Amino acid sequence: MTAPVVIIGAGPAGLACASVLAQAGRDIVIIDENQQAGGQYYRQLPRTFSADFRNLPHDRQGFAALAQVMDHPNVRFLRANTLWAAVSPHRIAFAGKDGSGRLDASAVVLATGAQDMPMPFPGWTFPGVISSGGCLNLIKGQGLIPEGRVVVAGNGPLVLVTAATLIRAGANVVRVIEAQRATRLLPAVASGLRSAPGIVRQALGYRISMLAKRVPLHFGQIIAAAEGEHELRNITIAKVGPDGRPDENARLGIAADILVTGYGLIPGSEPARLFGCRMRMEPALNGAVPERSSTLETSVPGVYAIGDGAGIGGVKVAIAEGRIAAHAILGQDIPAQHIRTYARLDGFRRRLNLAYLHDPPLTAATPDTVICRCEALRLAELQAHPRIETGSLNVLKTATRLGMGRCQGRNCLPSAATLLGLPDDFATRPRVRPPLRPLPLQQIAADRDALPVPEPDEPQIHQTGE
Amino acid sequence: MTVLPTGPDQHDFDTVILGGGIVGLFTALQLARTGQSVAVLDQGDIWTEASAVNAGSLGVQNKLPALVPLSLWSWELWQELQAGFGIDAHVKRPGGYKVAMTEDEAERLRDTAEQQARLGATIEILTRQQISDRAPWLSPDVVAATFSPQDGFASPTLMGPALAQAAKQAGANIFPHHPAHAIEPGPRPRIETSHGRFRGTRLAITTGAWTQNAGAMLGINLPVSLDVNMVTVTEPAPFTMQGLVSHARGILTLKQAVNGSCLIGGGWQGIGTLADRRKDVDYDQMIQNIRLALRVVPGLAGLNALRSWAGYEGVTPDSMPYLGSLPGHPDIFVAACARGGFTLGPAMARLLTEVMTGQESSRPIDLFDPARFHDA
Ligand SMILES: Cc1cc2nc3c(=O)[nH]c(=O)nc-3n(C[C@H](O)[C@H](O)[C@H](O)COP(=O)(O)OP(=O)(O)OC[C@H]3O[C@@H](n4cnc5c(N)ncnc54)[C@H](O)[C@@H]3O)c2cc1C
Numbered sequence: 090m091t092a093p094v095v096i097i098g099a100g101p102a103g104l105a106c107a108s109v110l111a112q113a114g115r116d117i118v119i120i121d122e123n124q125q126a127g128g129q130y131y132r133q134l135p136r137t138f139s140a141d142f143r144n145l146p147h148d149r150q151g152f153a154a155l156a157q158v159m160d161h162p163n164v165r166f167l168r169a170n171t172l173w174a175a176v177s178p179h180r181i182a183f184a185g186k187d188g189s190g191r192l193d194a195s196a197v198v199l200a201t202g203a204q205d206m207p208m209p210f211p212g213w214t215f216p217g218v219i220s221s222g223g224c225l226n227l228i229k230g231q232g233l234i235p236e237g238r239v240v241v242a243g244n245g246p247l248v249l250v251t252a253a254t255l256i257r258a259g260a261n262v263v264r265v266i267e268a269q270r271a272t273r274l275l276p277a278v279a280s281g282l283r284s285a286p287g288i289v290r291q292a293l294g295y296r297i298s299m300l301a302k303r304v305p306l307h308f309g310q311i312i313a314a315a316e317g318e319h320e321l322r323n324i325t326i327a328k329v330g331p332d333g334r335p336d337e338n339a340r341l342g343i344a345a346d347i348l349v350t351g352y353g354l355i356p357g358s359e360p361a362r363l364f365g366c367r368m369r370m371e372p373a374l375n376g377a378v379p380e381r382s383s384t385l386e387t388s389v390p391g392v393y394a395i396g397d398g399a400g401i402g403g404v405k406v407a408i409a410e411g412r413i414a415a416h417a418i419l420g421q422d423i424p425a426q427h428i429r430t431y432a433r434l435d436g437f438r439r440r441l442n443l444a445y446l447h448d449p450p451l452t453a454a455t456p457d458t459v460i461c462r463c464e465a466l467r468l469a470e471l472q473a474h475p476r477i478e479t480g481s482l483n484v485l486k487t488a489t490r491l492g493m494g495r496c497q498g499r500n501c502l503p504s505a506a507t508l509l510g511l512p513d514d515f516a517t518r519p520r521v522r523p524p525l526r527p528l529p530l531q532q533i534a535a536d537r538d539a540l541p542v543p544e545p546d547e548p549q550i551h552q553t554g555e
Numbered sequence: 556m557t558v559l560p561t562g563p564d565q566h567d568f569d570t571v572i573l574g575g576g577i578v579g580l581f582t583a584l585q586l587a588r589t590g591q592s593v594a595v596l597d598q599g600d601i602w603t604e605a606s607a608v609n610a611g612s613l614g615v616q617n618k619l620p621a622l623v624p625l626s627l628w629s630w631e632l633w634q635e636l637q638a639g640f641g642i643d644a645h646v647k648r649p650g651g652y653k654v655a656m657t658e659d660e661a662e663r664l665r666d667t668a669e670q671q672a673r674l675g676a677t678i679e680i681l682t683r684q685q686i687s688d689r690a691p692w693l694s695p696d697v698v699a700a701t702f703s704p705q706d707g708f709a710s711p712t713l714m715g716p717a718l719a720q721a722a723k724q725a726g727a728n729i730f731p732h733h734p735a736h737a738i739e740p741g742p743r744p745r746i747e748t749s750h751g752r753f754r755g756t757r758l759a760i761t762t763g764a765w766t767q768n769a770g771a772m773l774g775i776n777l778p779v780s781l782d783v784n785m786v787t788v789t790e791p792a793p794f795t796m797q798g799l800v801s802h803a804r805g806i807l808t809l810k811q812a813v814n815g816s817c818l819i820g821g822g823w824q825g826i827g828t829l830a831d832r833r834k835d836v837d838y839d840q841m842i843q844n845i846r847l848a849l850r851v852v853p854g855l856a857g858l859n860a861l862r863s864w865a866g867y868e869g870v871t872p873d874s875m876p877y878l879g880s881l882p883g884h885p886d887i888f889v890a891a892c893a894r895g896g897f898t899l900g901p902a903m904a905r906l907l908t909e910v911m912t913g914q915e916s917s918r919p920i921d922l923f924d925p926a927r928f929h930d931a
């Protein structure tokens with residue numbers, strides 16, 4: 090019996106991959122931290138919720154089609170379980186409330202998705218300031234709609250998604266700002282009319298939602314600060330200066346109760362790094378990604394990386410990649426039509442990502458801004474730290490505890506290198522250490538497949554000969 | 556032995572120190588304060604190996620009895636850091652519990668405690684009732700425990716940058732990314748690095764786990780086997796565990812650091828060699844380490860683990876450090892491979908400083924003679 094294909098992540102990428110594999114009769118294990126399949130784009134309300142779905146932007150048909158695979162007899166779903174370690178590239182360790190253990194895999198598919206790019210600015214840690222990914226999760230996953238005057242600020246396609254989702258859900262969005270200039274975006278969008286008309290149409294739909302509610306959208310503006318006493322009161326926005334920072338001379342104060350910030354999505358690169366995949370920085374894919382073959386296999390044989398975790402591209406790219414990887418795992422030629430579709434979508438997302446990319450990088454942090462929230466480290470103290478002279482983020486981490494807290498560095502390390510002017514290469518980045526996600530000690534201890542090992546050697550007792 | 560060519564790209568110092576861990580940097584600080592010119596060379600960045608990644612225990616009870624006097628003295632130096640050197644490394648001395656989970660272990664515990672007490676440690680053997688009263692967070696399955704007010708811990712994170720800064724202020728020169736790959740012995744030994752040649756009136760080898768390689772550059776046998784120690788850290792938690800927890804058989808250390816995080820160690824072994832530099836976690840070992848920690852302090856169970864890592868520690872065949880001049884090389888010294896070398900680092904550096912400046916060592920060092928395996 091061959092071991093199953095283990096897919097980490099039941100988002101669009103993982104589900105599309107599983108569908109093709111299941112149809113071919115392969116055994117599949119899908120692991121996801123969430124109770125329900127769907128990932129970010131198709132995030133579902135908890136089963137017990139009876140919220141009014143009408144205004145929530147759920148692509149119910151799309152999800153139903155993809156999620157059929159969950160009922161396939163060849164599919165085993167380890168819901169609410171976390172992939173926390175790669176014992177070897179083909180033996181993974183998972184943990185959950187109902188038990189922990191290890192699984193052998195004939196192939197591993199990393200479909201673990203994206204994360205918000207952290208964007209520190211004065212006041213970003215204030216209650217009432219939330220990330221756009223988090224905001225979308227609240228709406229889609231909890232049916233929670235922010236109250237009061239909402240401002241959406243960011244850089245990237247998710248700004249539109251977030252604004253439209255908020256508006257359709259009934260939130261009072263008073264202003265939307267995108268940091269990139271519209272003229273920079275137009276050529277990429279125009280190219281999408283041919284290569285990705287579905288995506289452009291969807292974006293247009295988002296834009297129309299905003300126009301219908303007369304929600305102003307401004308390009309070339311960036312968040313400069315958020316203020317208030319116990320809750321958010323005011324925010325300051327500004328023109329983006331030529332240095333990528335808020336222009337001192339073009340600022341505007343706005344009264345707001347909620348600020349949603351989304352300064353781009355970046356691939357969640359930790360799983361691939363933990364598996365030992367060779368990585369590289371790829372601006373067209375929004376960050377650190379595993380090197381992949383044309384069949385989306387990483388440098389570690391039998392380990393595939395697909396979807397937003399391997400390069401930002403959104404739901405359609407995720408699905409296309411899931412299918413390609415599945416055919417490769419099955420040892421089949423990739424159907425020509427899949428290759429064509431993927432090439433089109435891949436070209437479009439790269440152009441779009443690059444069009445949104447601001448050069449020099451956007452920054453709104455001031456010397457006093459907290460960069461590492463877990464350890465409360467401010468930009469100035471990191472800049473002034475004597476160990477910064479090593480040019481190594483990893484040395485700075487060891488010396489200051491930057492990135493050592495509960496977020497495991499996810500909220501600080503991606504932006505720290507740029508803010509501190511350090512090289513963002515893999516030699517000087519802190520290593521990814523297990524567990525991949527914070528995990529209760531008892532769940533790690535519960536690993537039913539852990540092998541007994543000899544205890545540490547005791548130091549030989551040395552006779553002092555007194 | 557290689558004969559090195561002479562050339563213009565040569566740096567001259569009174570003392571050249573190989574290795575920028577706790578021993579090398581502390582030695583540099585002390586020598587620089589005497590007015591010597593000092594260079595510290597490291598193959599990578601300084602303070603990135605054992606001294607940077609260790610669990611921070613400053614234990615007396617977890618030391619081999621023979622090293623207890625040295626540990627107590629090292630503690631005095633740790634406590635002088637702030638006043639003497641302006642270094643704040645969160646040094647805390649709340650005392651520590653050493654536990655036994657079986658009757659056999661309890662017997663070991665008492666035996667060792669007796670030996671350690673004879674060598675100067677203050678150790679109290681607790682009744683089960685005292686354990687419950689004083690450390691209710693210890694499991695009822697702990698059958699016996701001793702307490703020493705002399706155990707504690709410090710922050711490797713804070714110690715490194717502060718020590719490096721102090722050494723620099725005292726005038727020491729630090730050369731990161733200068734791996735030494737050949738040594739030509741004295742008079743005025745020369746060290747060949749990838750970035751030029753260094754020459755010192757004296758040379759100190761403080762290369763930790765790499766010390767066998769350094770010895771080999773001179774044809775001297777300093778056997779070192781590699782331990783790949785692992786540590787797991789949790790998220791910060793409300794303060795419950797007071798003091799350092801250690802184990803009768805030396806297989807567990809536990810503490811709650813100043814930021815509230817709990818650190819779990821005990822010498823469980825990860826994967827890697829000096830050549831491959833993997834320092835990977837061995838999951839089976841890590842899990843047994845965590846299981847043992849939960850058996851001793853069950854309250855840890857719900858805490859989130861944030862990170863497990865591994866680092867390299869060098870161990871000698873008899874578990875005693877190397878300290879002194881190398882056989883046949885009166886101007887080349889070594890100080891390395893003390894078990895519990897973070898605790899003992901300041902003492903090792905003080906002894907090294909003493910012997911390098913021609914003083915009588917203030918503690919006996921004959922057990923540490925670097926020549927002891929050379930002829931074997
Ligand atoms: C917070 C957030 C919200 C988003 N909301 C939207 C939106 O509303 N609309 C939109 O168009 N795009 C949204 N996106 C963009 C989204 O990344 C893509 O559109 C799409 O969901 C990507 O699909 P995917 O399958 O690659 O990854 P995802 O859909 O992100 O799926 C990845 C899955 O992997 C699981 N996972 C990750 N790590 C582990 C692990 N270690 N162990 C177990 N499971 C793991 C996650 O729980 C998740 O279910 C959002 C992105 C983020 C980060």
Ligand SMILES: Cc1cc2nc3c(=O)[nH]c(=O)nc-3n(C[C@H](O)[C@H](O)[C@H](O)COP(=O)(O)OP(=O)(O)OC[C@H]3O[C@@H](n4cnc5c(N)ncnc54)[C@H](O)[C@@H]3O)c2cc1C
Binds near residue numbers: 596784891
């Ligand atoms: C995970 C772990 C946990 C530990 N926990 C504790 C604890 O809780 N309490 C305790 O007391 N001890 C602990 N120890 C042991 C303690 O950390 C070490 O004994 C001590 O730090 C050794 O210090 P050092 O200066 O000798 O070596 P290191 O700190 O390793 O420094 C040696 C330096 O020499 C450099 N070097 C090597 N070769 C060359 C060369 N050829 N040229 C130039 N430079 C070179 C290296 O790059 C390195 O920087 C632990 C060790 C580990 C690994």
